[in-house]
Amino acid sequence: MLAASRKDLLLERLRRDGRVVAKEIAAELGISEDSVRRDLRELDAAGLAVRVYGGALPASPAVADYATRTRVAPESKHRVAQAAAALVEPGATIVLDGGTTTLAMVDALPRSLPCTIITHSPTVAAALLSHQADVFLIGGQLFKHSAVACGAAAVEAxxxxxxxxxFLGVTGVHAAAGLTTGDADEAAMKRTLASRAAETYALASEEKVGAASRFTVLSLDAVAGVVxxxxxxDPALRAISDLGVRIVAA
Known part of the structure; x- marks a missing residue:
């Protein structure tokens, strides 16, 4: 089998099964594991897979730059945002992560809702100007890819x-990989914010479920639920639910 055909097969298995195991594919095709690992390295480099020990997971399309992400699954993000906003009670203090789904949450929250909102996203903060909520903006070095503050100053604040x-934004929600994102510093900032809240809910529009990115944010058992x-x-969602994770349907 030619390399191009092998890669097509690997991508099909990633879509179907949510992961591939190099040893199993090599045995099935009668080729060396080195050949499979080489194919997976090339798929990883092309942004089509995420290599993990022993094989690979589907790559998330949500690791694109901020402007591009605004055009990915907008209707799905709107539905997730509506369901997440329904979890916010009057008088609550909430933290909104950066990202396009949390920005959609701003539109979903009633403008007259009395609450306190903390965010490290200047985009989210600016969108809250017409809301009654008290808004606290965490500062730090601006990570332009996701339009959020990260780094030591942001973590300290x-x-x-x-x-x-x-409300946690991630680029991948996978039963094996957990909650992931594409940048190490951003992942660290998200973990810090999660540690400051009584409960964390991960926001997962359709393109993120069953996908994975390079850096782990949290394990699935560390969140109160996935919205x-x-x-x-859906097989990927069922695998997550089978772990005992609460699924908040949008």
């Missing part, structure tokens, strides 16, 4: 706040 809920509009019989 985040460690001084406390909240009832944290998603993916239907319950």
């Amino acid at each position: 985040a460690n001084r706040v406390s909240a009832d809920l944290f 998603t509009d993916v239907v319950g019989d």
